[in-house]
Each structure stands twice: as C-alpha cells, then as structure tokens.
Amino acid sequence: RCRPDVRVAVTGAQGQLGAAIVEEFSRGHDITPLARADLDITDDRAVGETIARLGPDVIINCAGYNDVDGAEDHPIEALNGNAFGVRGLARAASHANAVLVHYSSDFVFDGEASAPRTEEDRPNPRSVYAASKLLGEWFALDAPRSYVLRVESLFGRASAGRPAKGSAAVILKALLADDQARVFEDRTISPTYVLDAARATRRIVEQQVAPGLYHCVNSDHCTWLEFAAELARQLGIEDVGTRLVPIRLEDMNFRASRPEYCALSNAKLAACGIVMPTWQDALRRYVRTVREDGAR
Numbered sequence: 001r002c003r004p005d006v007r008v009a010v011t012g013a014q015g016q017l018g019a020a021i022v023e024e025f026s027r028g029h030d031i032t033p034l035a036r037a038d039l040d041i042t043d044d045r046a047v048g049e050t051i052a053r054l055g056p057d058v059i060i061n062c063a064g065y066n067d068v069d070g071a072e073d074h075p076i077e078a079l080n081g082n083a084f085g086v087r088g089l090a091r092a093a094s095h096a097n098a099v100l101v102h103y104s105s106d107f108v109f110d111g112e113a114s115a116p117r118t119e120e121d122r123p124n125p126r127s128v129y130a131a132s133k134l135l136g137e138w139f140a141l142d143a144p145r146s147y148v149l150r151v152e153s154l155f156g157r158a159s160a161g162r163p164a165k166g167s168a169a170v171i172l173k174a175l176l177a178d179d180q181a182r183v184f185e186d187r188t189i190s191p192t193y194v195l196d197a198a199r200a201t202r203r204i205v206e207q208q209v210a211p212g213l214y215h216c217v218n219s220d221h222c223t224w225l226e227f228a229a230e231l232a233r234q235l236g237i238e239d240v241g242t243r244l245v246p247i248r249l250e251d252m253n254f255r256a257s258r259p260e261y262c263a264l265s266n267a268k269l270a271a272c273g274i275v276m277p278t279w280q281d282a283l284r285r286y287v288r289t290v291r292e293d294g295a296r
Contacts, residue, residue, distance in 0.1 A: 005030055006205075009056040011041055011089070012063030016165045017103065017151070017194050019158035021060055024198035032056065036063065041085035051092035058205055059093050060101040061086065064136070068107070069255035071129035078128055083135035090143040099147070101201060102140035103216075105133045106152035106190070111259020116190065116221060118265045119213045127256035137213065147204055149216040151197050152262055153189040153227075156286045158198075171228045172290065175237055184224040185246035190217035190264045191227055193282035200274050209272040218279040221263035230280060234287045 008025050012018040013033030022033045032054055039050050041063045051059065065071065065081030086102055093100040109117050110124040125131040137148045155168030164172065168191070174181035200216050222230070225246050232240045249258055266276050 006058060007054070007056045008032070008058045008060060008205075009034060009051065009054050010060045010062060011039055012036070012061065013038075015062050016154055016157065017197060018062030020156070020194040020198040021062055021201060023158045024195070024202050025060075041089060042080040044084075044088040044091075047085070047088040048092050048095070051089075051096050051098070055096060056098050058099045058101065059089060059096075060201065061089050061140075062103060064103075065129075065132065068127065068129045068258070071132065072127065072255045075128045075132075078132040079135065082129070082132035083139060086136040087139040087142070090139050090146065093143045093146070097144075099145045099205060099211075100140060100143040101147045101149065101205065102136065104137045104140075104148050104150045105130070106150060106262040106264055107259060108134045108137070108150070109259055109262070111261050113261050113263075116263040116265035117215075119215060119268050126259065129256055130259075141213065145211050147209075147211055148213045149197070149201065149204075150214070150264060151192045151216050152264065153191045153224075154194055154197070155191055156194040156282075157289075158194065167224065168227070168231070171224075171231060175228075175232055175235055175243060180243055180245050181228055182245045182247050183228040184249065186248045186260055187224050187258065188221055188261045188263050189224060189227070190215075190219075190221045190262065190266075191279040191282070192217045193277075193279070193286060195285070196277055196282055200269065200276060203274050204269075204272075207273070209274070214269045214272075215264040215266045216269060217264050217266055217276065218282045219266060219276050220278045220280070222279065227279070227283075230283060231287070234284055235290075 014035040065078045071078035107130040108123040157164045171181045
C-alpha cells in the first residue's frame with residue numbers, strides 16, 4: 001500500500017475534477033495543487049523543471065483542452081492540451097520515477113455500440129477533440145507506471161459552496177429556477193460523480209493496482225433525459241413532463257460529432273476491488289449537498 005506521506009502533484013487543480021482530487025488526496029498525503037497559472041502543461045520545459053523541483057511520487061493530470069466544438073477550429077491547441085502536454089508529463093514522470101494518472105473520455109469511441117464499452121474495445125474517434133484525447137491516452141501509457149482513467153458526463157463539485165459545472169449543473173439550475181431544461185433523449189451515458197472518481201483514483205494509487213487503462217465511471221447507465229428525470233424526482237419536483245424538454249442530437253447544430261451511445265463498463269475496475277456506486281446513489285448524495293447549502 002501507498003505510504004501516508006506520498007507527495008502528490010495535481011495539474012489542472014482548479015477544475016471540476018481537479019478540485020475533487022485535491023480535496024480527496026489532502027486527507028493523508030502531501031499534496032501540491034497546480035492551477036494553470038502555476039503550470040501550463042503545454043510548456044514542456046516548465047513541466048520538466050516543475051516536476052524535477054517538486055519530486056512527486058504521483059502526478060495526477062486533470063488539465064486539458066475541453067472545448068469539443070472549439071477543437072474543430074483550433075486543432076493545435078486541442079492536441080497541445082490533450083496529447084503533447086500529456087507526453088511532457090509522461091516524460092517528467094519517467095524521469096522522476098513517479099506514477100502518472102491521466103483522465104480520458106468516452107469520446108474516444110464512435111457511439112455506435114449497443115452495450116457498455118470495455119477497455120478492450122477498439123476506439124474510433126469522430127472529432128478532433130476525441131482524437132486528441134486518444135493520443136493523450138497513448139502518450140500517458142508510455143510512462144513506466146501510469147493509469148489512464150476514462151470518465152464521462154462529470155457532475156458534482158469538490159465541496160459544498162463551490163460552483164458546479166457541466167450539463168448536470170445546467171439541468172439542476174433550470175429545475176431549481178422553475179425553468180425548462182432541454183435534455184438529450186438519445187444520448188446514453190455513464191454519469192460520473194467527481195467525488196466518486198476522486199475516491200476511486202485514491203484507492204487505485206494507494207492499493208497500487210496494475211497500471212493500465214480503466215473506466216472510472218459510476219455503475220449503470222441512462223439517457224440524459226432519464227438522468228434529468230431522476231434529478232427532478234430527488235429534488236421533489238412533480239411536473240417533470242412539462243419541465244424537461246427532450247431533444248435529439250440531430251436537432252443540434254454542433255460543430256463536432258458527439259457519440260450517441262456512450263456507456264462504459266467499469267467491470268475491470270470492480271475486478272480490482274474498486275466497485276463504483278450506481279449513478280442514482282451518487283446523484284442522491286450530490287442532491288444532499290445541494291440541499292445542505294442551498295446551492296444554485
């Protein structure tokens with residue numbers, strides 16, 4: 001098992017997932033949060049110098065280029081943020097003899113499956129963003145001791161009072177404001193609660209499970225419409241039929257292609273003894289935090 005005084009460096013530490021990672025690893029570990037202002041991962045020299053100076057045992061990369069549509073017009077930026085920056089981190093991790101943890105996405109698949117994807121399934125990216133994420137996986141796995149954790153449809157926040165981000169936060173805000181929420185009825189997802197992803201990451205590192213690729217999502221899957229309906233139910237909202245407006249991918253004029261069926265199997269992670277809670281259970285815990293601090 002991992003020593004309690006392990007030095008952990010977290011890049012992208014102010015993001016939705018990064019903040020959750022910092023909070024989770026702060027309990028029992030020596031953590032250095034690195035926001036973009038502290039370290040731009042696309043600057044190879046800065047990455048090498050910073051990691052050499054800090055000498056971490058573990059590097060957790062939560063930084064990246066997340067503008068899916070923008071990547072179509074700015075492919076260099078997407079590749080730098082999601083692929084070549086990861087290559088620099090992998091090299092720095094190798095030189096520091098550090099473990100590297102990197103996060104990827106369900107977008108590496110084409111979305112044409114009918115059952116949850118496993119780590120053995122062949123990726124088939126359909127956008128610049130998706131291709132950049134797949135390249136990042138390959139570069140990360142070049143590090144001698146590395147984990148690539150695919151997450152998707154992130155929801156929640158690190159601690160009460162912090163602003164939530166992502167599609168779930170948009171739906172939540174609309175429901176709490178008595179507005180209508182437009183939600184996809186034809187996109188199937190495996191929602192990922194940031195606190196559960198952070199907790200699983202800590203267990204992976206501490207238990208030193210076999211390096212490699214894992215799907216780190218909550219158990220079970222749903223459409224965004226089903227997710228929104230369950231969120232409304234847990235909030236005690238009754239007129240769901242008028243509050244949720246179903247939409248389809250073909251209704252949207254997205255610049256980049258989105259996969260329709262995005263469910264991921266987390267059976268490989270469970271086989272390591274790390275069983276992820278269901279998305280319904282995760283959503284219940286998230287709603288509890290919303291109620292506790294009246295967050296909007």
